[in-house]
Amino acid sequence: MKIEMNAGQPIVDARDLAPLLGLDPTEVQSKMRTKEITTRFETGEGEDAGRVRLTFFYKTQKVRLTCSEDGTVLKTLRTDTGGR
Secondary structure, three states: OEOEEEOOEEEOOHHHHHHHHOOOHHHHHHHHHOOOEEEEEEEOOHHHOOOEEEEEEEOOEEEEEEEOOOOEEEEEEEEEOOOO
């Protein structure tokens, strides 16, 4: 999986994200628009410089993607938070 960067903003293909959240790819965009799926984008500093981290929240699911500077996903973490 690879994340594209456009003007400093990450772009994730719904076909890659949907299965991580237990959704069909056709549901992702509408759920983001209605804020059922929310996100956090962080840029690494210090020893994490050159990396970015994207976290997606949907219901009790949390998916974190740690990516290299070129957008290659280095680590994927999926957890059930049991609530937010």
